[in-house]
Amino acid sequence: MIGRTLDWFEDFVAGGGMADAADTARLELKRQHCLLVMAEARDQARELGLTPRLVDLATVAGLVHDTGRFPQYRRYRTFRDADSANHAVLGLQALARQGGLGHLAPRDRLLVRLAVVAHNRRALPRRLAAGGDAEALVLAHIVRDADKLDIVRVMRDHFQAKGAKDEVVFLGLPDDPERYNPAVVADIEAGRIGNYNDMESVNDFALLLLSWINDMYHPRTRRLFFARGHVDALFGQLPDTPAMRAFAGRYRERFGPEAP
Numbered sequence: 001m002i003g004r005t006l007d008w009f010e011d012f013v014a015g016g017g018m019a020d021a022a023d024t025a026r027l028e029l030k031r032q033h034c035l036l037v038m039a040e041a042r043d044q045a046r047e048l049g050l051t052p053r054l055v056d057l058a059t060v061a062g063l064v065h066d067t068g069r070f071p072q073y074r075r076y077r078t079f080r081d082a083d084s085a086n087h088a089v090l091g092l093q094a095l096a097r098q099g100g101l102g103h104l105a106p107r108d109r110l111l112v113r114l115a116v117v118a119h120n121r122r123a124l125p126r127r128l129a130a131g132g133d134a135e136a137l138v139l140a141h142i143v144r145d146a147d148k149l150d151i152v153r154v155m156r157d158h159f160q161a162k163g164a165k166d167e168v169v170f171l172g173l174p175d176d177p178e179r180y181n182p183a184v185v186a187d188i189e190a191g192r193i194g195n196y197n198d199m200e201s202v203n204d205f206a207l208l209l210l211s212w213i214n215d216m217y218h219p220r221t222r223r224l225f226f227a228r229g230h231v232d233a234l235f236g237q238l239p240d241t242p243a244m245r246a247f248a249g250r251y252r253e254r255f256g257p258e259a260p
């Protein structure tokens, strides 16, 4: 099943190539992200002991979850949905128009489409969260977690890259080493995820990523968030002040591997 989706995906991405080197690099990052979310979703599905069919569907959904990023960037030259269009919806349109899920049974296609549309919502759509469709819910949780874990990897690479921050990746936010918005810290402490509207500087992006711990559904995701060094790396980007050090301590105590 995944072989056919992969062939489709690679053709789809190759067919939307762009001439400019910076554009090509950004699209390649998204392609890599899709492949890694695919692997992450598959591993999570296996760890949950799901049936082979659901493992396959999680793998497919992980791969195609960001299909919409490619038409989004070509059309609008941004990955910011607020300035363009919801990339999950763009992805569903592209998948439907170009037959990306054509080889799946109708029920399986629906499950993948639901996972795609739910992947970038701030919270799960209420009807999905109600759990009446257990298969849809399990797939949506897997893709959302796999996506978060890999976005953190991508962003960490960007934070640590030498030179000026890519303004498309950092949404044009100013890179002021001392500045951060305490509202995002307050969100984390209150058990919420941060709000994109509260992002005022590059540091707030690091805090936003740290806030996702509150929306990681599977223990494996939280475990890997720490074990892969993402938490340390993100705190390493933030100002070294007493307030921030105290916050980092509370964060590790509450969410880290030693947490009760």
Ligand SMILES: [Fe+2]
Pocket: 065, 066, 087, 119, 120
């Ligand atoms: Fe996405």
